[in-house]
Amino acid sequence: MAKGIVWVGTPFILNFENPMEFFQPLVDEGLEVRLDECRGQMPEEDVIKCLPDVTAVIAGAEPYTARVIENAPHVQIIARAGVGYNNVEIPAATARGIVVTNAAGQNSASVAEHLFGHMIGICRRIGWLDRGIRRGLWREIQPALRPLNGMTLGILGFGNIGKAVAKRAAAFEMEVIANDIVEDKETAARLGVRFVSLEELARRSDYLTCHVPLTPETTRIIDRGFLESMKPDAYLFNISRGPVLDLDALAEALRDGTICGAGVDVYPEEPPDFSHPIFSLENVVLTPHLGGRGEDAIRNTLGHSTKCILDFFQGRRPETVINPEVYEVLDGQQE
Numbered sequence: 001m002a003k004g005i006v007w008v009g010t011p012f013i014l015n016f017e018n019p020m021e022f023f024q025p026l027v028d029e030g031l032e033v034r035l036d037e038c039r040g041q042m043p044e045e046d047v048i049k050c051l052p053d054v055t056a057v058i059a060g061a062e063p064y065t066a067r068v069i070e071n072a073p074h075v076q077i078i079a080r081a082g083v084g085y086n087n088v089e090i091p092a093a094t095a096r097g098i099v100v101t102n103a104a105g106q107n108s109a110s111v112a113e114h115l116f117g118h119m120i121g122i123c124r125r126i127g128w129l130d131r132g133i134r135r136g137l138w139r140e141i142q143p144a145l146r147p148l149n150g151m152t153l154g155i156l157g158f159g160n161i162g163k164a165v166a167k168r169a170a171a172f173e174m175e176v177i178a179n180d181i182v183e184d185k186e187t188a189a190r191l192g193v194r195f196v197s198l199e200e201l202a203r204r205s206d207y208l209t210c211h212v213p214l215t216p217e218t219t220r221i222i223d224r225g226f227l228e229s230m231k232p233d234a235y236l237f238n239i240s241r242g243p244v245l246d247l248d249a250l251a252e253a254l255r256d257g258t259i260c261g262a263g264v265d266v267y268p269e270e271p272p273d274f275s276h277p278i279f280s281l282e283n284v285v286l287t288p289h290l291g292g293r294g295e296d297a298i299r300n301t302l303g304h305s306t307k308c309i310l311d312f313f314q315g316r317r318p319e320t321v322i323n324p325e326v327y328e329v330l331d332g333q334q335e
Contacts, residue, residue, distance in 0.1 A: 002032035005074075006309060007050055009042070010060030010081040012298045022302040025310050031056070041270065044068055051075060056312070058305045059088065061270070066092035077312045079305040080322075082292060083107065083161075084241055086214045090323050097329045100322045101308040103301040105160040110294030112164035114287070115209055115239050118263030119148065122235060122285045123207075148172040154205030156221075157212035157240065158184060158193070165209060166191045177201060202229040207237070214241035224249040227258050235261045239291045242266040251277040254284055265291045 006026055013019035013035065023033040034054075042062040051057070051072035057064075059080045069075070069092045078088055080102040093100050121127060123146040132141035153169045155162045158180040166176050166188075176193045179201045188195060201208065208230065212218045222236070222245045230236065236259055238245045247268055253259050255277070263285040264278065270289055278284060292301070308318035317327070 003030040004055035004076075004313065005032045005034060005053055006056045006058065007034045007054040008058045009047070009050075009062045010058060010302075012060070012081060012293065012302065015293075015295070015298060022299070023306055025306055029310060029313060031309075031313065048072070056309045058302070058309070061087055064088040064093065069093055069096055069098065077101070077309055077318075079103075079308040079318075081301050081305045084214060085322055086241065088322075094323045094326045094329060097326060097333055099312060099318065099326050099330075101305070101318045101320045102322055103304045104320050106300040106304045107292035107294070107297035108160040108164040110297035111161045111211075111239055111291040112168050113294065114265065114291035115165055115237055115263075116168055118237050118239070118265070118285050118287070119207055119209075119235070122261045122263055122283070123148065127285060128282060148174060148207070150174070151206040152177060152204055154178070154196075154201045154208040155193070156180075156198075156201060156208065156210045158182075158188065158195075159211065159213075161211040161240075163187055163191065165211065166193050174207075177204060199229065202226055203231075205234055206231065207235045209237040209239065210244055211240045212244055214243055218244045220244065220246045222246065222250075224252070227253040230259050232257060233260045235259065235263070237263040239263075239265045242268040242270065242272075247276065247278055250284075251281065254278075254281050261285075263287075265289055 013022065019035060026033055044063055044065060044067055047062050047068050048071045053074060054072065055074050055076050057075060057078045059078050064078060064087060066089050069089065075098055077099040078093060080088060083102055083104050085100060085102050088100055090100060125143065125145060129141055149172055151174055153174045153176050155165055155176065155178040158178040162178060169176050177196045178193050179196060179198050183195045210222060224246065227249055250262055254262060261283040265287045266289050311318045
């Protein structure tokens with residue numbers, strides 16, 4: 001009989017021919033691993049149906065609300081296969097004694113590379129030029145193209161991903177400024193990054209990229225007022241969490257020339273409303289929330305989530321626990 005059941009909710013594994021290879025350490029530990037319902041975006045009811053006898057979860061983007069947690073009586077750990085965990089109701093999990101972890105730092109390189117794909121795509125107008133030449137245009141589509149070299153890159157959120165972005169910006173000889181509530185001055189000095197106020201970040205950046213976690217303080221941190229304080233020839237990129245950006249305000253700013261262009265990988269609601277004005281604009285690059293889905297990032301993320309569960313069942317505290325206060329609850333349950 002298995003020591004426990006691990007349900008895998010993230011659909012990332014479907015990209016690989018032999019997904020069970022990621023979870024062999026769990027099988028070796030005597031755990032049963034279920035992959036049959038890994039679909040990512042799922043309604044509460046479907047998640048609940050998957051969890052009645054499950055003891056551990058490798059979570060994708062599916063919701064772990066208080067209701068889901070209440071109907072998962074045996075779950076002891078939720079290992080989020082990603083950095084963000086706004087789909088997990090942390091207070092409810094903590095009250096139940098459920099350990100929640102994430103995979104911080106495991107997809108930083110992939111997200112940073114995706115950002116530069118957006119930056120080059122929009123400033124060199126690659127999508128627009130591709131569509132034009134396919135229509136038989138040539139001289140008509142030879143505009144002056146914006147460089148990265150020598151431009152100022154502003155990074156909002158200087159965590160693992162922000163630092164990975166700064167490293168890559170050096171290759172383009174960009175000046176890098178950053179804003180974060182926690183200023184890692186040692187790393188900033190090593191990477192040639194200067195911390196500035198939020199106002200100066202908006203005012204000075206030629207390219208501004210957002211890499212903050214979703215919190216009450218960061219929700220819609222980029223609003224109409226923020227956009228109006230940017231340069232009219234500036235570009236904005238959001239590869240972090242959808243709700244940190246007011247998408248309506250961005251669409252308006254792109255239409256009326258408040259800023260020059262943008263790149264968006266994440267949306268306030270996912271899947272998004274495809275009738276939103278943002279989808280009709282030519283001066284924005286749009287992708288479907290896949291910045292962290294490079295093959296190496298998926299391997300790193302799933303490997304880390306597997307290790308978190310393995311550590312938990314072997315009596316060790318996982319490395320990236322989101323709710324460390326849960327151990328007080330667990331200690332109280334053992335008394």
